[in-house]
Amino acid sequence: MATAKAAPQPIPRIAPREDLNPHRIAQIQFDLAAEYLKLDPGLRQILRSPKRVLEVSVPTKMDNGQVKVFTGYRVQHNVARGPAKGGIRYHPNVTLDEVKALATWMTWKTAAVNIPFGGGKGGVICDAKRMSKGELERMTRRYASEILPLIGPEQDIPAPDVYTDSQTMAWIMDTYSMTKGYSSLGVVTGKPVSIGGSEGRKEATARGCMVVTEEACKLKKMSLRGASVAIQGFGNAGSLVARLFAEKKSRIVAISDSRGGVFNSCGIDPLKAMRYKERSGTVVGMPGTSRISNDDLLTMKCDILVPAALENVITLNNADQIKAKVVAEAANGPTTPHADEVLARKGITLLPDILANAGGVTASYFEWVQDLQSLFWPLSEVNAKLESVMRRAFQEAYETMRKHRTHMRTGAYILAVGRVADATLVRGLFP
DSSP states (O other): OOOOOOOOOOOOOOOOOOOOOHHHHHHHHHHHHHHHHTOOHHHHHHHHSOSEEEEEEEEEEOTTSOEEEEEEEEEEEEOTTSSEEEEEEEETTOOHHHHHHHHHHHHHHHHHTTOSOEEEEEEEESOGGGSOHHHHHHHHHHHHHHSTTTOBTTTEEEEEOTTOOHHHHHHHHHHHHHHHTSOOGGGOSSOOGGGTOOTTOTTHHHHHHHHHHHHHHHHTTOOSTTOEEEEEOOSHHHHHHHHHHHHTTOEEEEEEETTEEEEOTTOOOHHHHHHHHHHHSSSTTOTTOEEEOHHHHHHSOOSEEEEOSOSOOBOTTTGGGOOOSEEEOOSSSOBOHHHHHHHHHTTOEEEOHHHHTTHHHHHHHHHHHHHHHTOOOOHHHHHHHHHHHHHHHHHHHHHHHHHHTOOHHHHHHHHHHHHHHHHHHHHOOOO
């Protein structure tokens, strides 16, 4: 007796697996720009590879009297246009490939805003939130002494990053100065104003992000006034982004940190949120808000989404669920190349990290210039110069994007990589 054939089962659609290694992502982003620029293969190899990579052991005496050895890194990606520039982060998930990627992004970032620096980055594998101030100081000073051969006002100029701040920079500046025998203000940026820091440096990353977002909104015929803003990562950059957008009368509808997020459709007062987080260590539980997850925040309906935490938070897994009209990357590397393509197809304007968070390195450049001249500028002058640089950089990236008929990240990369390639070619190879 014949039996009926079973109907063929549909083949399940499996999303392609993404490589989330940040260094390989940085290389993919570079390769896209290199194709548009038709760079010579040898030049591509030079620009793809870090110039120097240093790994150090950082023995540190802990408060209990025991010695713990941390691992630290300092990477200089490219110095064709000037000294290496880039932050130092303290985080338990720091890896060498992450630091390489961050150094690479710094090369393109400084070129995108056309300031005379190259790209560098540093990091120590540690859980800074669980360390006392004394432990952090001893670890920082030892780390600074270990990377001393690479850093200096004319070589490589560190700055704050994740879980480091102006105090960290003060310790590094002092350690470097003690070994030299004189005060060297220009060895780091992001210092306290009392020892050569610049007015406006602390909020510069957030201010630059706000300026380029405002420029993008003008093109989309949107106003910041009344726009709903969701910010993933309520740390140094994210909290200041919230405050500056609130000053523009935007409505901060959601914020989050490593423990989770909160939501209020009527708006969250950033200053109250900052005070609450200082007391409780998190924004979760803030009165007058509902709890949401970080994932929910990223995919919620809003006008402007600001990823201000770590890498790889917008991926193929959630890119098609992003509902924001503008995504402004206050963090480094929050969006993967595959997710870029999805957002572009959806008509979402993405402001890439090498543009959107370049306000910090721009103000660091101003601080370095002031240190070298021993001539310091008032806040109004710093902010006016910063806004001028950021608006010009946005227009140049936008025009490059339109010329090559691509999306904003690749437009910014074509602009930046072209500048570094030109500097490399005109300098030539030594020997």
